[in-house]
Amino acid sequence: MEHLIEELKVKIVDILNLPDVTPADIQTDAQLVGGELGIDSIDVLEMVIMIEKDYGVAINNKELGAKVFATLGTLAAYIQEHASELPN
Structure with a gap:
């Protein structure tokens, strides 16, 4: 799962175009949405679109999204549990 977490850090910085943030700045257990990174509902x-496209995993309601996007760790765990096949 560590590889998936590192991959997600890079993708989050890239797709959200976070200024002054590197993948190393994203802590696995830190609050993801509304936390220090400034990630909001649009982000x-x-x-969600990236996860569906890259991993084939749907997050299709707000309650599920709130749980999944709590931290990077919860996001990675959800993807690992629901992805049919993770890329190496």
């Missing part, structure tokens, strides 16, 4: 929508 979450972009991440």
